[in-house]
Amino acid sequence: MEKTIAGKSIAVNEEGYLTDFKQWDKSVGEALAAEAEINLTPRHWDVLSYLQTEHKNEVPLSIRKIGKSGVVDIKEFYQLFPKAPLKTATKIAGIPKPASCI
């Protein structure tokens, strides 16, 4: 399905995650962050760009792995993206949320 994000028509799935990362840009990220009531700071962008790189390399994401990345510790990750940080951060980053096979 299509959704208008930051004035652009973007392909998303049922839960609003982008299905084509090529359609992502910073303005899309900012609009998705606003929907999640998050105001993006440079620290948020550090984490988002790390997640995008890991996704590009097909590395499975987990909170503990992010904690060990040296980019952000787990406590700060929860402060930046409260409640369910990985689910929220991946959506803003324009990449799929971590999933299982079903």
Added chain:
Amino acid sequence: MDEKTEHHYQPGYLFLPFDIYEPEDIIKSINEFIPKTVDLVQGAIDKVVPSENKVLMHDGSVLVYDVLIVATGAKTAPEEIEGMKGTEWYKSVFDFYTFEGSLSLRNKLRDWKGGKLVVHITEMPIKCPVAPLEFAFLADSYFKHKHMRDKVDITYVTPLSGAFTKPKATEALEHLLQEKNINIESDFAIEHVDNEKKEIVDYGGRAIPFDILVTVPTNKGDEVIARSGMGDDLNYVPTHKATLQSKEYANVFVLGDASNIPASKAGSVAHFEAEILTDNILRFVKGEPLKEEFDGHANCFIETGNGKALLIDFNYTHEPVEGTFPFPGVGPLKLLKESRMNHMGKLAFRWIYWNVLLKGTHIPFVSASMSEAGKKYN
């Protein structure tokens, strides 16, 4: 080369706690499966030296290879989480991904009087990602048959966004959780196990109490991979996902759970990989280019309890959907739907495993690459 003398049918660990299988159903000697024309070396490996094409054994002997296939698998690492392997380990905290854990859990469940049963996944990726869900379904069925379901509270705790994470599977299967009265706690990133209070606590401060915790600890590749300097931070070997060749060493190929490819860590995946790996190693030996053939194909039965099961068939790019299998439009197996036939398939699979798969025989009508026929993608 294998350091073990016994081979375990790992899917059987799921059934052991519920007295569906006995230990002898799932353990056989490795010897009986090795063809007579193959030399079996039994002993522990110190490390692999891929730059010199050598395997150093613990006993000091050295084996030199032209082509190496790494199939060292994945195993649980409960020590990764503070308190998991604490004072309650195998008393009220169990895993069912090892023979010892599964057997201890069986003995605990046999005379348990009820309480809070928490089924928990530490972090992804894990072997057989659906096994914890199957465990919760089978527990529901087990306690019903013991006429004590009302005394057991079952909670499923996952680091993911829910028990189901794929759109089609969520739509088709979400109802099972309500029907079986299984509570879901999602987005739970465990920080530690509190052995005194008997609760698991996540990084956000959320605590979930348990009387029995059945956890799937962090899964990691074998330590031999770390000792050999061949792995990533979870000891998995970086591997090309379509050719199954190591990304670093051209004459090293990786089969099954030992690799870091983004496929499911499942037995069916290893089986389909083996067919493609064989072809690619023969190409490598002849000096021909490898074929990028592996599509991530997985095919798994999922027990849902009460004598029923589901079947899923998927690959890197196609999520599990409804349909018929293996014959389009005919079946006899139904995809992503509960049926008795699927349960019979799951039970028959143990026989197929010991008698067909381990011997390297091709499964009739099921190809290494996934077929899109007979499936409802949209």
